[in-house]
Amino acid sequence: MRASAATVSTVLGTIGTVLWCIQLVPQIYTNYRRKSTEGLPRLMLLLWAFAGVLFGIYFLVQKPNIPLMVQPEIFTALSLITWAQCLFYNHKVPFWNTIAWIVSISVFCGALQVAIVISLQKSALYLNNPSSTCWPLLLIGIMAAILIGTGLIPPYIDLARRQGQVVGINFVFLAIDSVGAIFSFASLLVPQGENKTIDYLGIVVYALMPMMEAGIVLSHVGWWFRIGRRRRRESEKHETHNINNDFQEVVPVEWL
DSSP: HHHHHHHHHHHHHHHHHHHHHTTHHHHHHHHHHOOOTTTOOHHHHHHHHHHHHHHHHHHHOOOOHHHHHHHHHHHHHHHHHHHHHIIIISSOOOOHHHHHHHHHHHHHHHHHHHHHHHHHHHHHHHHHHHHHTSHHHHHHHHHHHHHHHHHHHHHHHHHHHHOOOOOSHHHHHHHHHHHHHHHHHHHHOOOOOTTOOOOOHHHHHHHHHHHHHHHHHHHHHHHHIIIIHHHHHHHHHHHHHHHHHHHHHSOOOOOO
């Protein structure tokens, strides 16, 4: 029964990891094609990158399943790549300076993660209580959750400034990110380990992202019904008026 539960958890976690391996790829491609990251908050991406580092520490110490241990590392890497695009495209930071920033942050995050994971695994606090209730590990998980939630505040500020319109954020990215979080959420619902424990903090974290991202999508839907449709009709009417004017310039009115 335990093996079966572990298998289900691993399968669900693997699906979530695969989705999170490609979650930011549509956004990265959109940024590259547009040569712009306007509307995409760079603070969100930097906070997500640091949240990924903390998630990595949390799950590397907890060892729930291999996919969930790998997932934060991929999440951090993709967040840093997208953050680098913000520096390069919108803030005009020179290419090699951008690379230097990314390498420096990556080395710092990697060293920090290794140091904390080794320290926690050897600490008496964790050895005496090897679970998510170990207070240093719990604190790291809470900090990661706060960073994830805080990272989604800048898009909401931008939504308020634009009357609810989403600009620069790829909806495919949001969809993949949310579905990946849901699968990871489901993988944690399966009891783990000898005591069949459930990681409630991880569940809260993975539930938070799809809810906040759904809010971004709903905001844009609301903007479309309130403002977007009217603007589109006005634009189409203006284009029709211009076509009629062009036609009259080519064909004099007296010919008609």
